[in-house]
Amino acid sequence: MAMCLAVISVSAYIAFPLPFTPAMVVASTAAMCFTAFILTPKQTFMTLVAYLILGGVAGLPILPGGTGGLGRLFGPTGGFYFAFVVAYTMVSYFKGNVVSLKRYSLISIIISLPITYIGGLISMMLVLNIGLEAAIVQAVLPFIPGDVVKCILGAFIGVRVNRALGSE
Numbered sequence: 001m002a003m004c005l006a007v008i009s010v011s012a013y014i015a016f017p018l019p020f021t022p023a024m025v026v027a028s029t030a031a032m033c034f035t036a037f038i039l040t041p042k043q044t045f046m047t048l049v050a051y052l053i054l055g056g057v058a059g060l061p062i063l064p065g066g067t068g069g070l071g072r073l074f075g076p077t078g079g080f081y082f083a084f085v086v087a088y089t090m091v092s093y094f095k096g097n098v099v100s101l102k103r104y105s106l107i108s109i110i111i112s113l114p115i116t117y118i119g120g121l122i123s124m125m126l127v128l129n130i131g132l133e134a135a136i137v138q139a140v141l142p143f144i145p146g147d148v149v150k151c152i153l154g155a156f157i158g159v160r161v162n163r164a165l166g167s168e
C-alpha cells in the first residue's frame with residue numbers, strides 16, 4: 001500500500017494544464033489503475049483515502065502538478081478526487097481472479113472512466129456554475145483518448161506485477 005501511495009504521489013508531478021479547462025492532464029490515474037489491480041478493494045480504498053488526506057487535508061504537494069490543500073478537493077476539479085476513491089475501489093472489486101491484459105483494460109475503461117468523469121462533471125457544474133454541455137467539454141472530451149491509453153498502461157503494469165508475484 002505504501003509503495004502504491006508513493007507511486008501515485010510521485011506520478012502526480014507528471015501533469016500539464018490545458019488552456020480551456022481547470023483540469024490538468026495527469027499521469028496519476030495510470031498509477032491508481034495498477035494500484036487497483038495489485039491491491040485488494042479494501043487496500044485500494046485505504047490507499048486512495050490516505051492520498052486525499054495527505055494531499056488535501058494535510059496539504060502535502062502530492063496532488064497533480066505538485067499541488068495540495070483543501071482548495072483542490074473543493075475546487076472545480078474536486079469531484080475527480082472523490083470519484084477516484086469510488087472508481088478504483090470498484091475496479092479492484094471487479095477485477096476478478098483471471099490476470100489478463102484484455103480483462104484488466106476493459107474493466108478499468110468501463111468502470112473507472114465514467115465514474116471519474118461524473119465526479120468531475122458534478123464539481124465543475126457546481127463550482128463554475130456552468131451547464132452540462134460546457135462541463136462535458138471541460139471535464140470529459142479532451143481526456144478520453146489519453147485516459148484510455150492510461151487504463152491500458154495501468155492494466156499492463158498490473159498484469160506484469162501480478163504475474164511476477166504469482167497471483168494467477
Ligand SMILES: O=C(O)CCCC[C@@H]1SC[C@@H]2NC(=O)N[C@@H]21
Pocket residue numbers: 022023024025026027029064072077080081116120143146147
Ligand atoms: O487537475 C486537477 O486538479 C484534477 C486532476 C484530475 C484530472 C482528471 S482525471 C480524469 C481526466 N484525465 C486526466 O488526465 N485529467 C482529468
